[in-house]
Amino acid sequence: MSLQVTSLASGSSGNCTVVRSPQGTLLVDCGLALKHVRTGLEELGIAEDQIAGIVVTHEHADHVGTLGIVAGGLKVPVYLNAGTAAMCKKRLVGREIELNVFQNGNAFEVGGILVEPFSIPHDGVDTVAFCFSSGQRRVGVATDFGHVTQLVRQKLLQCHSLVLESNYDRKKLLDSSRDWKLKQRILGQHGHLDNVDTMKLVAELIQHGHIEEICFAHLSEECNDPGLVLDLAQQTLATLKPSSEIKLQIAPRQSLSRTMLL
Numbered sequence: 001m002s003l004q005v006t007s008l009a010s011g012s013s014g015n016c017t018v019v020r021s022p023q024g025t026l027l028v029d030c031g032l033a034l035k036h037v038r039t040g041l042e043e044l045g046i047a048e049d050q051i052a053g054i055v056v057t058h059e060h061a062d063h064v065g066t067l068g069i070v071a072g073g074l075k076v077p078v079y080l081n082a083g084t085a086a087m088c089k090k091r092l093v094g095r096e097i098e099l100n101v102f103q104n105g106n107a108f109e110v111g112g113i114l115v116e117p118f119s120i121p122h123d124g125v126d127t128v129a130f131c132f133s134s135g136q137r138r139v140g141v142a143t144d145f146g147h148v149t150q151l152v153r154q155k156l157l158q159c160h161s162l163v164l165e166s167n168y169d170r171k172k173l174l175d176s177s178r179d180w181k182l183k184q185r186i187l188g189q190h191g192h193l194d195n196v197d198t199m200k201l202v203a204e205l206i207q208h209g210h211i212e213e214i215c216f217a218h219l220s221e222e223c224n225d226p227g228l229v230l231d232l233a234q235q236t237l238a239t240l241k242p243s244s245e246i247k248l249q250i251a252p253r254q255s256l257s258r259t260m261l262l
């Protein structure tokens, strides 16, 4: 086994994903209470001193709301790009936290895991998604993007497992009581990915990549439904008839997902 990936929580009320290798563990984003993170790590049997760092996608509160508290509490370094670092200054000020600034497109290693940050289209100042690999096995963690770019395709085609956004159902969003400005933000090219676009991407990745397992993530509570996402994914698989089984799951909003083993 070279990597184990678990979502501790996923969605607009807070995100944190755990990526574990035999050498160490890292966290992707931190929008959960330190207590929630600690409970999750305990459930996974991960000791705090195994955490090698926190890598950050972008500055929205559901991804960095507790970054300073958690990085300070666990005494671990934070990895983020310069744009996101500038936006997170207030959350980190006054705490002794080691900050490591990466450049999008440049790989680095944390806890024995190769981390590849790449740009995605979202309304953060410089939002990234990540590919993580250990040996020949690779997982992509990609949420918070408004459309699928060539770079996203290219990066995710190399992955065996995915934590992938399927944010909203277009009709549910349009029918919702949200104000038009927010609807436009979500629907926009730098907003979030809807179920239809997610399934189109999944179809491409199954046809041309090596996908074995997908954990759909960052579902909108009001404008989506886990059952609907699973139905759409199963329909996609039924149409494509992949030669080997592809495991599917939905990352719960507040609790642990099933651990993906790579």
Ligand SMILES: [Zn+2]
Pocket: 011, 012, 015, 060, 062, 063, 144, 218
């Ligand atoms: Zn988000």
Ligand SMILES: [Zn+2]
Pocket: 058, 060, 122, 124, 144
């Ligand atoms: Zn965001």
